[in-house]
Amino acid sequence: MIRHVWALAGVLASTAAAMALAIIVVDEETRQILTLREYNTRIVVLGTTLLGAAAGLIGTFMYLRKRAMIGDALSHATLPGIAIAFLFVGDKQIGPMLLGAAISGVIGVLAVIGLRSIPRIKEDAAIGIVLSVFFGIGLMFVKIAQQTHTGNQAGLDRFIYGTTAGMIKQDAQWIGATALIVLLGVIFLFKEFRLICFDQQFASSQGRSVLLIDLLMMAMVVLTTVVGLQAVGLILVVALLIIPAAAARFWTDDLTLMTLLAGAFGSISGFAGAIVSARFVNLPTGAVIVLAAGCVFAFSMLLAPHRGMTGTxxxxxxxxxxxxxxxxxxxxxxxxxxxxxxxxxxxxxxxxxxxxxxxxxxxxxxxxxxxxxxxxxxxxxxxxxxxxxxxxxxxxxxxxxxxxxxxxxxxxxxxxxxxxxxxxxxxxxxxxxxxxxxxxxxxxxxxxxxxxxxxxx
Amino acid sequence: MSTTGTKTSGDTNTVTDAAGSLSTHHDPRAPVSIHDMTVAYHRKPVLWDIDYAATEGRLVGIVGPNGAGKSTLIKASLDLIPKASGSVRIYGKPYKKQRKLVGYVPQRESIDWDFPASAVDVVTMGLYGRMSWWLPPRKHHKEQALHALEQVGMADLAHRQISKLSGGQQQRVFLARALVQDASIYFMDEPFAGVDAATESAIVALLNELKARGKTVLVVHHDLQTVREYFDDVLLLNMRVVACGPTKDVFTHENLQKTYGGKLTLLVEAAEAIARSVRGGP
CATH class of the missing domain: 1.10.10.10 (Winged helix-like DNA-binding domain superfamily/Winged helix DNA-binding domain)
Structure with a gap:
C-alpha cells in the first residue's frame, strides 16, 4: 500500500516539477494557459484530465482482458446514433446525441459479440466488420444531416475528430461524473475484474457471472467513450483506453499499482493535450492528447526499470x-x-x-x-x-x-x-x-x- | 462402499428400472454422478451418453486419447460449457448449489501467465468465493494462501511474479489455489502435463494428502505408465465411457485397446515394457 502511495506521489511530483519548469521557461501566452487563469481553459483542462483518468482506470482491465479493440468498434459504432439524434433534435442539445451515441455503440458491441459466436468468425474479423459497417452507416447519416441542417458541419465533425473548443461546464461535469463512477466501479469490482481478466473459467466455476461482470466493465467503457467523444473524437478515443494501460504495464507487476499508474498516465496525457491544444488553437485536441499518451508510452517502454528496454x-x-x-x-x-x-x-x-x-x-x-x-x-x-x-x-x-x-x-x-x-x-x-x-x-x-x-x- | 462405477456404460450403479427415461437417477452419496450426458461443439458430439458415478474418497484418473472429451467431461460437469442433454449432480444436488464443495484446477495453458500478479495473488483467488465481492482480501486470506503455497512447497516463491515461475511451479500455484478452496471434490485438468519431476512428486503427495482427508479427486491424466501407481479408480473415456472402476480391474490391456481404438496399442505395449524393465518386474 505504502509502495503504491510512493509510486503515485513520484509520478505526480515529477509531473508537477515538469509543469513548474515549463511555466518558468515558456512565453507569456503559454504561461497564461499553464496557470489556468482563464475560466474556459480551466474547464477544458479539468475535463480532459478526468477523462484520461477514467479511461486509464477502466482501460487497464480492457487491456488485460484483451478486449481493448472492442473499444474501437464501440467508438466507431457511436456515429450512426449521433447523426440520427442530430437529424431529430439538431445541434442544440448534447443530451440526445450522447444518448444516441451510447445506444448505437452498445448495438455495435452486441453485434461484435454476436458475430464472434459464429464459427469461423474470429474476434478481430468481427471487430473489423462492425467498426467499418457502423462507421460507414454513420458517415451516410452525417451527410444527410448536413444537407438538411445547413451550416452545421463542424457540429458533427467534432465527434469524429474531437475538439475542446466548445467544451462547456456541463460537458466537464458529465466527464467528472463518469470519472467518479469509473473510480468507484474499479474500487468495488477490483477483485472481480482481476479474477475474470486472469482466469475466466475459474471465475465461472466459482459461481461468478462472467457475463454480468463483463457487462459492468463494458458499461463503464461505454460511458467513458461517449463522454469522451467530443473531446477526443471517435477515431482516437480507443487510444486512451489502451495506451495508458500498456505504458503502466512496463512499470510494475502489481495490478493495483498498474491500475493507478494507468489512471495517472491517462490524466497526464489529457492534461498535456489540453494545454498544448489551447496554446495552438489549430491543432486537433484528440490528436494532441493521443500523442501525449504516445510519448508517455515511448518513455515507459524505453526507461521503465522493470520491463523497459533500457532496464533489460x-x-x-x-x-x-x-x-x-x-x-x-x-x-x-x-x-x-x-x-x-x-x-x-x-x-x-x-x-x-x-x-x-x-x-x-x-x-x-x-x-x-x-x-x-x-x-x-x-x-x-x-x-x-x-x-x-x-x-x-x-x-x-x-x-x-x-x-x-x-x-x-x-x-x-x-x-x-x-x-x-x-x-x-x-x-x-x-x-x-x-x-x-x-x-x-x-x-x-x-x-x-x-x-x-x-x-x- | 459398494457404489463403484460399473464396467460399461449404459447403466449406472443407481436405480435402473427406468433406464433411458427422463427422470434422473443420481446417488446422493456420490461426490459426482453424471447421468446420460451428451455434449456437442457446434453440433458435433464430443461426449455421448455419459453415465458415471464417482466413489467418495478415491483418486480417479480420467484416461483416454486426445479428443476423447476428457477436459470436456470436467467442463460440462462444472457448467462451464452447455450440455446437449443429461444431468450432473454433486452429492445429489446440481452444481449450482454445491459450488463450495468443488475445487477446480484448469489446464495451465488455458491462461496467460504474463498477468500482473504474484503467486500469492493467484492463490488468494481461490478464496474469492468466500469474500464479499466489494471488499479486498483481508490479512487472514493472505495467510491462508501462504499456507497453501507452503503445502505445495512454494513458500519462498510466494511473492514472485507468476510469469517468472517455471511450468511446474505455475502448476503448483494452481493446485494451491484449489487447496484453499477446501473443497470435498476436486477436478484437475491435466495437472501433470509438462511438469518437472519435483512437481510431479509434489502433486502425487498432495493427491494422497487429499485422499487421506477423505476428498475425492478426478484427474485428467495422459501418462499411461503411472496410472496404476497414482489412481485408485480409472475412467477410460473415448467419447463414451469405455470402462470405469477400480484401476486393478479396469485398467487392462483389453480395455485400453478399446479406448485407444487399437491405434496406440504398440505405444502402450512399449510403455508397459519399459515400465517393467525399469521396475525389474516380470
Missing part, C-alpha cells in the same frame, strides 16, 4: 560484466590451486585459459585491481588479494559444485561439463547452491576439478 539492456550488460569479472577471479584461483597461494600470473598464461581477447582481459584486470580484488605488479604479473581470494574461491566452488552435479545427476560427459557449468554458475541463486550442496552432500570445501587426473567421481 542494462541488466544484460551488467550480467555479462559480472560473468567476465568472475571468470578472471576464477582463472586466478585455479592458478593458485595449481601453483600455490599468492602466485603471480603473467597475462599470457591467463590469456590461454579462456577465449578472451587481450583488451577484454586487460579491462577486467584493471577493474579487479581498482576494486582491490587483485594486484598487478610492475612486471605486469597479476595475483589475488585476500578479499579477491575469498570471492574467487566462492565462484570456483559454485563452478565445481555445478560440474559435479551435471556429471552425477544429468549424465553430462566430464569433457563437456566445464562449458555447461560456465553458463549457469554465474546466475545461480543462493537457494540453488544450497540444494546443490545438499544433493552432493558436500562440505564447504572447494571440490577438486573433475578435469584433474583421477578426480572424476
Amino acid at each position: 539492456l542494462l541488466r544484460r550488460v551488467g550480467l555479462s560484466r559480472r560473468i567476465g569479472y568472475q571468470n578472471v577471479l576464477r582463472a586466478l584461483c585455479e592458478m593458485e590451486e595449481e601453483f600455490g597461494e599468492g602466485i603471480r600470473v603473467g597475462r599470457t598464461s591467463l590469456l590461454e585459459m579462456r577465449s578472451w581477447t587481450g583488451s577484454t582481459l586487460n579491462r577486467l584486470i584493471r577493474r579487479a585491481v581498482r576494486r582491490g580484488d587483485a594486484i598487478a605488479g610492475p612486471d605486469n604479473r597479476v595475483g589475488l588479494t585476500r578479499s579477491g581470494r575469498i570471492e574467487a574461491q566462492r565462484v570456483l566452488r559454485n563452478h565445481r559444485l555445478w560440474e559435479l552435479y551435471l556429471i552425477r545427476h544429468a549424465d553430462v560427459a566430464p569433457s563437456h561439463v566445464d562449458r555447461d557449468a560456465d553458463l549457469v554458475e554465474h546466475v545461480l541463486p543462493p537457494e540453488t547452491i544450497r540444494e546443490l550442496e545438499h544433493a552432493l552432500a558436500e562440505t564447504t570445501q572447494i571440490p577438486p576439478s573433475p578435469h584433474a587426473q583421477g578426480a572424476v567421481p
Whole structure:
C-alpha cells in the first residue's frame, strides 16, 4: 500500500516539477494557459484530465482482458446514433446525441459479440466488420444531416475528430461524473475484474457471472467513450483506453499499482493535450492528447526499470560484466590451486585459459585491481588479494559444485561439463547452491576439478 | 462402499428400472454422478451418453486419447460449457448449489501467465468465493494462501511474479489455489502435463494428502505408465465411457485397446515394457 502511495506521489511530483519548469521557461501566452487563469481553459483542462483518468482506470482491465479493440468498434459504432439524434433534435442539445451515441455503440458491441459466436468468425474479423459497417452507416447519416441542417458541419465533425473548443461546464461535469463512477466501479469490482481478466473459467466455476461482470466493465467503457467523444473524437478515443494501460504495464507487476499508474498516465496525457491544444488553437485536441499518451508510452517502454528496454539492456550488460569479472577471479584461483597461494600470473598464461581477447582481459584486470580484488605488479604479473581470494574461491566452488552435479545427476560427459557449468554458475541463486550442496552432500570445501587426473567421481 | 462405477456404460450403479427415461437417477452419496450426458461443439458430439458415478474418497484418473472429451467431461460437469442433454449432480444436488464443495484446477495453458500478479495473488483467488465481492482480501486470506503455497512447497516463491515461475511451479500455484478452496471434490485438468519431476512428486503427495482427508479427486491424466501407481479408480473415456472402476480391474490391456481404438496399442505395449524393465518386474 505504502509502495503504491510512493509510486503515485513520484509520478505526480515529477509531473508537477515538469509543469513548474515549463511555466518558468515558456512565453507569456503559454504561461497564461499553464496557470489556468482563464475560466474556459480551466474547464477544458479539468475535463480532459478526468477523462484520461477514467479511461486509464477502466482501460487497464480492457487491456488485460484483451478486449481493448472492442473499444474501437464501440467508438466507431457511436456515429450512426449521433447523426440520427442530430437529424431529430439538431445541434442544440448534447443530451440526445450522447444518448444516441451510447445506444448505437452498445448495438455495435452486441453485434461484435454476436458475430464472434459464429464459427469461423474470429474476434478481430468481427471487430473489423462492425467498426467499418457502423462507421460507414454513420458517415451516410452525417451527410444527410448536413444537407438538411445547413451550416452545421463542424457540429458533427467534432465527434469524429474531437475538439475542446466548445467544451462547456456541463460537458466537464458529465466527464467528472463518469470519472467518479469509473473510480468507484474499479474500487468495488477490483477483485472481480482481476479474477475474470486472469482466469475466466475459474471465475465461472466459482459461481461468478462472467457475463454480468463483463457487462459492468463494458458499461463503464461505454460511458467513458461517449463522454469522451467530443473531446477526443471517435477515431482516437480507443487510444486512451489502451495506451495508458500498456505504458503502466512496463512499470510494475502489481495490478493495483498498474491500475493507478494507468489512471495517472491517462490524466497526464489529457492534461498535456489540453494545454498544448489551447496554446495552438489549430491543432486537433484528440490528436494532441493521443500523442501525449504516445510519448508517455515511448518513455515507459524505453526507461521503465522493470520491463523497459533500457532496464533489460542494462541488466544484460551488467550480467555479462559480472560473468567476465568472475571468470578472471576464477582463472586466478585455479592458478593458485595449481601453483600455490599468492602466485603471480603473467597475462599470457591467463590469456590461454579462456577465449578472451587481450583488451577484454586487460579491462577486467584493471577493474579487479581498482576494486582491490587483485594486484598487478610492475612486471605486469597479476595475483589475488585476500578479499579477491575469498570471492574467487566462492565462484570456483559454485563452478565445481555445478560440474559435479551435471556429471552425477544429468549424465553430462566430464569433457563437456566445464562449458555447461560456465553458463549457469554465474546466475545461480543462493537457494540453488544450497540444494546443490545438499544433493552432493558436500562440505564447504572447494571440490577438486573433475578435469584433474583421477578426480572424476 | 459398494457404489463403484460399473464396467460399461449404459447403466449406472443407481436405480435402473427406468433406464433411458427422463427422470434422473443420481446417488446422493456420490461426490459426482453424471447421468446420460451428451455434449456437442457446434453440433458435433464430443461426449455421448455419459453415465458415471464417482466413489467418495478415491483418486480417479480420467484416461483416454486426445479428443476423447476428457477436459470436456470436467467442463460440462462444472457448467462451464452447455450440455446437449443429461444431468450432473454433486452429492445429489446440481452444481449450482454445491459450488463450495468443488475445487477446480484448469489446464495451465488455458491462461496467460504474463498477468500482473504474484503467486500469492493467484492463490488468494481461490478464496474469492468466500469474500464479499466489494471488499479486498483481508490479512487472514493472505495467510491462508501462504499456507497453501507452503503445502505445495512454494513458500519462498510466494511473492514472485507468476510469469517468472517455471511450468511446474505455475502448476503448483494452481493446485494451491484449489487447496484453499477446501473443497470435498476436486477436478484437475491435466495437472501433470509438462511438469518437472519435483512437481510431479509434489502433486502425487498432495493427491494422497487429499485422499487421506477423505476428498475425492478426478484427474485428467495422459501418462499411461503411472496410472496404476497414482489412481485408485480409472475412467477410460473415448467419447463414451469405455470402462470405469477400480484401476486393478479396469485398467487392462483389453480395455485400453478399446479406448485407444487399437491405434496406440504398440505405444502402450512399449510403455508397459519399459515400465517393467525399469521396475525389474516380470
